[in-house]
Amino acid sequence: MNNEFETVIGLEVHVQLKTKSKIFCACSTEFACAPNTNICPICSAYPGVLPLFNKKVLELAVRTAVVLNCSVNDRIYFERKNYFYPDLPKAYQISQYKKPLGENGWLEISSGKKIGITRAHLEEDAGKLVHKQGYSLVDLNRTGIPLLEIVSEPDISDPQEAFDYLTYLKLILQYIEVSDCDMEKGFLRCDANISTRKKGEKQLGVKVELKNMNSFRGVRDALFYEEKRQREVLSSGGKIFQETRLWDVDKSKTIVMRTKEEAHDYRYFPEPDLLDFYVHNELIDAQLEFIPELPLSARSRLLGDYGLSEKDIDVLIANKSMLRFYEDVYNKADDKRKLTNWFLGPFLEQINNLPKGFSDVTISVDNFVKIVNYFCAGKINNVAAKKVLSESLTTDKDPDEIIKEKNLLQISGTNELECVVDRVISENSAAVGEYLNGADKAMQFLIGQVMKETKGKANPQVSRALIEEKIKK
Numbered sequence: 001m002n003n004e005f006e007t008v009i010g011l012e013v014h015v016q017l018k019t020k021s022k023i024f025c026a027c028s029t030e031f032a033c034a035p036n037t038n039i040c041p042i043c044s045a046y047p048g049v050l051p052l053f054n055k056k057v058l059e060l061a062v063r064t065a066v067v068l069n070c071s072v073n074d075r076i077y078f079e080r081k082n083y084f085y086p087d088l089p090k091a092y093q094i095s096q097y098k099k100p101l102g103e104n105g106w107l108e109i110s111s112g113k114k115i116g117i118t119r120a121h122l123e124e125d126a127g128k129l130v131h132k133q134g135y136s137l138v139d140l141n142r143t144g145i146p147l148l149e150i151v152s153e154p155d156i157s158d159p160q161e162a163f164d165y166l167t168y169l170k171l172i173l174q175y176i177e178v179s180d181c182d183m184e185k186g187f188l189r190c191d192a193n194i195s196t197r198k199k200g201e202k203q204l205g206v207k208v209e210l211k212n213m214n215s216f217r218g219v220r221d222a223l224f225y226e227e228k229r230q231r232e233v234l235s236s237g238g239k240i241f242q243e244t245r246l247w248d249v250d251k252s253k254t255i256v257m258r259t260k261e262e263a264h265d266y267r268y269f270p271e272p273d274l275l276d277f278y279v280h281n282e283l284i285d286a287q288l289e290f291i292p293e294l295p296l297s298a299r300s301r302l303l304g305d306y307g308l309s310e311k312d313i314d315v316l317i318a319n320k321s322m323l324r325f326y327e328d329v330y331n332k333a334d335d336k337r338k339l340t341n342w343f344l345g346p347f348l349e350q351i352n353n354l355p356k357g358f359s360d361v362t363i364s365v366d367n368f369v370k371i372v373n374y375f376c377a378g379k380i381n382n383v384a385a386k387k388v389l390s391e392s393l394t395t396d397k398d399p400d401e402i403i404k405e406k407n408l409l410q411i412s413g414t415n416e417l418e419c420v421v422d423r424v425i426s427e428n429s430a431a432v433g434e435y436l437n438g439a440d441k442a443m444q445f446l447i448g449q450v451m452k453e454t455k456g457k458a459n460p461q462v463s464r465a466l467i468e469e470k471i472k473k
């Protein structure tokens with residue numbers, strides 16, 4: 001990479017606020033309903049209808065603005081952003097322009113850098129076009145879905161930093177429960193601005209807007225591509241044009257969508273059908289109650305007390321409820337180190353196989369701790385513990401009951417294991433010979449045979465000791 005240049009990136013994120021009804025009417029916001037079933041005269045833009053502002057939208061937006069350290073304007077109003085598109089029946093979008101809800105905030109990322117937030121403003125979503133062979137269909141279920149647009153300052157200096165910013169922004173929005181942030185469903189969308197300038201220069205380079213990235217990885221890849229492209233053009237004496245480019249994920253390149261000459265002039269003006277809204281301190285204070293410990297604070301706290309690696313912590317803080325569950329079981333477990341190994345190992349492996357991941361988990365703290373404690377005490381072995389966990393994971397069935405029903409108690413008694421071990425040794429003389437000649441793998445095989453004979457219930461350590469004792473005699 002050519003080092004005489006530096007990259008300047010700003011991000012625009014649209015996040016769908018988690019309300020039951022739309023921003024200016026009572027229609028449902030439910031996802032994936034039959035086309036044009038969640039619509040009414042207001043969101044389908046019949047003449048003469050009047051919008052009515054959903055208070056819940058304001059509450060969630062205020063909560064977000066506060067958490068992003070924005071100053072919240074005490075008086076806000078909406079404006080019409082005028083443009084024509086077939087998915088926008090009003091031919092304007094109700095948005096905020098001159099008086100956004102929040103301004104001048106910042107978001108701290110894991111490196112400790114603070115990325116400035118220029119503004120956070122409310123707007124309504126447009127509908128959706130479904131393109132078919134030779135024609136298109138219009139679905140207005142999405143018109144009027146509440147969105148908060150969060151615009152960052154051009155403070156981001158490389159594509160990885162953009163990725164980190166998006167990761168933390170999403171986590172925070174999930175922690176404060178204002179959005180599910182499901183990108184596949186379009187609940188979170190991101191556009192990026194990127195420019196290149198010579199190192200040390202004050203003035204920003206010509207800005208290119210990137211669209212059509214539908215994952216954070218896509219944003220990062222598109223920015224990497226564009227960063228390289230811009231540096232190559234500038235190094236060879238070329239010029240960067242102000243334009244909008246689309247990320248083509250299949251070809252891994254950006255392509256020109258429109259140039260500056262085609263850029264819109266939206267002719268904003270205040271929405272005459274909605275009054276100004278006052279954001280009182282009581283409303284702001286009430287939202288503070290919904291702000292829990294944020295992911296970065298949890299991260300530094302866990303680094304201190306739990307002896308976890310940074311990688312493990314990032315796995316844990318990626319889900320607020322799962323983090324809470326971890327801390328609860330950790331506090332109750334007898335052997336905390338083994339508990340953590342169990343949590344990050346078999347437990348995560350099993351929840352990764354559930355359709356909705358941790359959301360499907362119903363096992364109680366007590367039952368989870370019971371399984372791990374039984375395992376640590378040698379009451380059940382590793383295989384049995386995994387079986388019990390998998391049965392109790394989404395049912396919260398009592399581990400004692402499962403152990404009894406499936407007869408899973410570990411056999412640790414030398415007397416009980418002796419005759420099985422004798423039989424395994426006499427039936428596998430070849431493996432015994434290999435082990436005596438130094439092949440440790442052969443021992444694993446012999447223990448495996450004991451496990452097989454006892455249907456997985458033998459204590460592997462006791463079995464190993466017994467086999468060694470007998471064949472070295």
Ligand SMILES: [Zn+2]
Nearest residue numbers: 025027040043
């Ligand atoms: Zn409606």
